Amino acid sequence: MNLKKIIKDVFILCLITIICGGLMGYVYQITKKPIEKQAKQTQQEAYKLVMKKATSFKKYEVQKIKKLSKQLKNNENNVEIVQALKAYQNKKNIGEIIQVIDHDGFGGDIELIVGINQQKEITGVEILSIDETVGLGMNAKNKEFRDQYKGKKVDRFEVVKTGKQSDEEIDSLSGATITSKAMTSGINGALEFYDLLKGR
Numbered sequence: 001m002n003l004k005k006i007i008k009d010v011f012i013l014c015l016i017t018i019i020c021g022g023l024m025g026y027v028y029q030i031t032k033k034p035i036e037k038q039a040k041q042t043q044q045e046a047y048k049l050v051m052k053k054a055t056s057f058k059k060y061e062v063q064k065i066k067k068l069s070k071q072l073k074n075n076e077n078n079v080e081i082v083q084a085l086k087a088y089q090n091k092k093n094i095g096e097i098i099q100v101i102d103h104d105g106f107g108g109d110i111e112l113i114v115g116i117n118q119q120k121e122i123t124g125v126e127i128l129s130i131d132e133t134v135g136l137g138m139n140a141k142n143k144e145f146r147d148q149y150k151g152k153k154v155d156r157f158e159v160v161k162t163g164k165q166s167d168e169e170i171d172s173l174s175g176a177t178i179t180s181k182a183m184t185s186g187i188n189g190a191l192e193f194y195d196l197l198k199g200r
Helices: 003-050 062-069 137-141 177-197
Strands: 056-059 079-089 092-105 108-117 122-129 158-160 169-171
Touching (some): 003 092, 003 108, 062 079, 062 177, 079 177, 158 177
Parallel strands (some): 158 169
Antiparallel strands (some): 079 092
């Protein structure tokens, strides 16, 4: 084989690789800010959905979140506290918003935002990210399932398959017990973290 042709082909391949890499980097830089802006907007909308009376929010310091996260007793390393915010109605603190990731979903991580008022009642649950089985675990996004937690004042929830009989019990999604338990585990983590924020 002609050595000059080999060198030429290698040069062309290298040039194509460099151009493609440059284009990918350029596209990333162009789309990075809009994607971040959209993600932030989605979060803000979720905050309002889980704490409808709130007019403003203030984030807790990252160091405080990390410190308190280490004190979670029922965590079993499957729940990660992403961030926490104080929710205000005008200047009055009306509750806390806690963003969590449960790592034990059937399809991977499930990221939630949980609103909890000053009476420790859950004011709302919104899903930021989920990748469960369509028609089964993805039904966790349905309002009917999420509303099982809403308005409840408990220390901990438990998933049941035989029909809930108390505020602590959550009806499992049909054919998606793992997803139901992951959702509930994330919310239990938020409730425990709420107590830590309040010094309980």
